[in-house]
Each structure stands twice: as structure tokens, then as C-alpha cells.
Amino acid sequence: MNLRQLEVFQAVLQTGNMSAAARLLCVTPSAVSKAVAHTELQLGYRLFIRTPTGLTPTPEAQVLAAESLSIHRQLDALQRTARNLATSDSGDVRLAAIPSITHEFLPRLIQHHAQQHPQVGVEVRTIHQDQMTQALLTRSVDFGLGFYKHPHPQIASDLLVSGRLYLAVAQSVWSRAPRAAAASARLARVPVIRLVGDDPMRQSIDELAHRLGTPGGPGIQVQTSRLALELVRLGMGWTVVDFLTATRLDPQQMFALELHELPPMSLYSYHARAFPPGLAAMRMLAMLPALLREALSAGQPRAPRR
Structure with missing residues (x-):
């Protein structure tokens, strides 16, 4: 299956009929039908069976769906990165951060980013440290923020700043x-x-x-x-x-x-080694060191009275 056949296959899986898949792909229903028929001819077996409720994937198609899902996600990520590169003033950033960072520091980062890049969307997920691996490896987020170096071998950790407890x-x-x-x-x-x-x-x-x-x-x-x-x-x-x-x-x-x-405790940014952050995410990451230094210098805790 080539990438176009994979795209049509996934669209039919998601929608359950040719017409809806065609609208999703911005093509005609006949083009979708021909692509499915050509794919079935190449593979030598049926992919979908017509039922009163729509198109039902065959057992073979269900196996292919499981195997091709990661490829389809990577294709989506590639298309999103290509759009971000083509339109430097737009795009989106998805990040995850542990609760203490989300509540204490992240609002300052999001405000500064919105002022510099108002056309870029930002999606924030507040998760715990043990949930960071899945979020990064499944491409749910572009990067994560957390304390301590990440132990997973497929996750890269970049030191941002260190400070006392x-x-x-x-x-x-x-x-x-x-x-x-x-x-x-x-x-x-x-x-x-x-x-x-x-x-x-x-x-x-x-x-x-x-x-x-x-x-x-x-x-x-x-x-x-x-x-x-x-x-x-x-x-x-x-x-x-x-x-x-x-x-x-x-x-x-x-x-x-x-x-x-x-x-001391260290704050790191994380990303999947196989999927480096895109341009929009890198721009946000580049803002972090200066904002962190500013936050620490402006809010030094007062020593208690003895």
C-alpha cells in the first residue's frame, strides 16, 4: 500500500462509508471507491463488506488497521510540520507539564508566547511524571516539562534550569x-x-x-x-x-x-528522540531559559524570621 492508499483506507475506516470518506479527503466518492477497489486488487483480498449500516472492515482490514495506525499518525505529524514550516506565523504547539509547573510557571510562558505568536494555537496537558513517556512516544504532545532527567532511553532530556528545594x-x-x-x-x-x-x-x-x-x-x-x-x-x-x-x-x-x-532540583524539557519538536514548538522552547531566569530573580523566597 502506498501513502495515498493508506490515507483512503484510514478515511473509510474512520467514517464507515465512501461518501463521508470522500468529504474527509476532499475528493469524489467514485475516487474513493476506485482507490479501495484498486488496493483490494493489489492485495488479493477484500477490505470492506457492505452492510445495512455502512462498510464493515474484514478481519484482514482490522489487522492492517492496527499495523498502519502508527504510520498514519506519523503522516499526520509530517503534514502538520510541513504546514508550520510553510506558514511561519501560524501552526500549533502541544505540550505537557507536571502540575506544579502548569500552575506556577506555565501561565507566564503562554502569555509571552501569545504576545509573540498570536496566530499559533497552544494545547496544554497537565499530567504526572509517570504519564510523560506515553504522551511523548504516542505523539500526543510535542514536548514535556518536568523535574529530574527522564529515565526512558527513547526520551531526550534537555536541562533548562536548576534550583534549590x-x-x-x-x-x-x-x-x-x-x-x-x-x-x-x-x-x-x-x-x-x-x-x-x-x-x-x-x-x-x-x-x-x-x-x-x-x-x-x-x-x-x-x-x-x-x-x-x-x-x-x-x-x-x-x-x-x-x-x-x-x-x-x-x-x-x-x-x-x-x-x-x-x-538541587533540575527542570528539564523532554521530547521523543525519534520525533524532535517542530518549528512552532522550538520557538516556544527557546523562550524558556530567559523566562525562567526572570521568574527566579523576581520572586526569591524570603528567609524566615529566627
């Missing part, structure tokens, strides 16, 4: 202990809000909890740093946040303690 605690909790007391003394009896699953941040939280002598027990575990931080605001404990989140904490309500004893 911070312990976040409500001012009301911090001020209960004498100001002269060290952080370990102030937080010795304060519970920790942990993250569930394999979130890379969990290891840092557990290590700090051990250093501070935080009480054991089941405690509270949540899926996102954003929810953990909301519980911290309510005075229910402390947690660890990244440097971007720390810059946006309200110093009237929260203290952000820089954690020099823990390794």
Missing part, C-alpha cells in the same frame, strides 16, 4: 516555637505532608523528615504538590516544594526555608 510551612506553625530555636526544634513535632507513589520529590521529603525527627505513622499522603501545599497553608504540617513554587508563596502566610542539605 524549599521546606514550606505555615507562618502560624513556624511562630509557635521560640524564635531562637533551630528549624529541627521548631518542626520536631510537626507532621509532614508526603506525596504518594513514585514521585521523585517523595525521596527528598522522606530524607528531610528523617533529619528533622518528624513523628512517624501513616500521616497524610497526596498525589500533587499543589494539594500538599494547600494542606500546609491550613497548618496541617510541612512539605517540600520546588524553587518555582517557592517563589510564589505569600510571605505573610508561609515560610520557605531553603534546603542546602538536599541536592
Whole structure:
């Protein structure tokens, strides 16, 4: 099957009849019918059977559909890239980011991008780190943003910026202990809000909890740093946040303690090695370093009072 035959085959599969497939391809129904007949002649077996409800794929066609789906997706991606290159002021960008980046930094990036490229569409997916591999390898997104280098061999990780981790605690909790007391003394009896699953941040939280002598027990575990931080605001404990989140904490309500004893955290962009980002996505990626430096310099967390 050549690419044109594949395109017609997929169109008939999607629509279930010749006329609808023809409208999808902007050709006549007779052209679709001839293409299907010619393909069947070449292959030596039927692809579709006429039924009262339309065209039903044969078992052979179902096997071909499964095998050809990835080729069809790559063809769509190629056509989209070609359009983006031909019309440099238009196109679209699809990106995925973990929740903490989506909520804390991404609005600034999207605003700046819209000002520079108003004709380019942007689609954002908020996903967790363990969902990033599937999104990238299935071409659901052009690139992803997350903390820590991606372990999958087919995913490329490009370092954007590094920064310290911070312990976040409500001012009301911090001020209960004498100001002269060290952080370990102030937080010795304060519970920790942990993250569930394999979130890379969990290891840092557990290590700090051990250093501070935080009480054991089941405690509270949540899926996102954003929810953990909301519980911290309510005075229910402390947690660890990244440097971007720390810059946006309200110093009237929260203290952000820089954690020099823990390794820095790095922010990366990810993309599938087999499918590098297109022109529109590369333009957005090029904006990231300057915007990240600006965000970090403009919002350095205030040190807590001792």
C-alpha cells in the first residue's frame, strides 16, 4: 500500500462509508471507491463488506488497521510540520507539564508566547511524571516539562534550569516555637505532608523528615504538590516544594526555608528522540531559559524570621 492508499483506507475506516470518506479527503466518492477497489486488487483480498449500516472492515482490514495506525499518525505529524514550516506565523504547539509547573510557571510562558505568536494555537496537558513517556512516544504532545532527567532511553532530556528545594510551612506553625530555636526544634513535632507513589520529590521529603525527627505513622499522603501545599497553608504540617513554587508563596502566610542539605532540583524539557519538536514548538522552547531566569530573580523566597 502506498501513502495515498493508506490515507483512503484510514478515511473509510474512520467514517464507515465512501461518501463521508470522500468529504474527509476532499475528493469524489467514485475516487474513493476506485482507490479501495484498486488496493483490494493489489492485495488479493477484500477490505470492506457492505452492510445495512455502512462498510464493515474484514478481519484482514482490522489487522492492517492496527499495523498502519502508527504510520498514519506519523503522516499526520509530517503534514502538520510541513504546514508550520510553510506558514511561519501560524501552526500549533502541544505540550505537557507536571502540575506544579502548569500552575506556577506555565501561565507566564503562554502569555509571552501569545504576545509573540498570536496566530499559533497552544494545547496544554497537565499530567504526572509517570504519564510523560506515553504522551511523548504516542505523539500526543510535542514536548514535556518536568523535574529530574527522564529515565526512558527513547526520551531526550534537555536541562533548562536548576534550583534549590524549599521546606514550606505555615507562618502560624513556624511562630509557635521560640524564635531562637533551630528549624529541627521548631518542626520536631510537626507532621509532614508526603506525596504518594513514585514521585521523585517523595525521596527528598522522606530524607528531610528523617533529619528533622518528624513523628512517624501513616500521616497524610497526596498525589500533587499543589494539594500538599494547600494542606500546609491550613497548618496541617510541612512539605517540600520546588524553587518555582517557592517563589510564589505569600510571605505573610508561609515560610520557605531553603534546603542546602538536599541536592538541587533540575527542570528539564523532554521530547521523543525519534520525533524532535517542530518549528512552532522550538520557538516556544527557546523562550524558556530567559523566562525562567526572570521568574527566579523576581520572586526569591524570603528567609524566615529566627
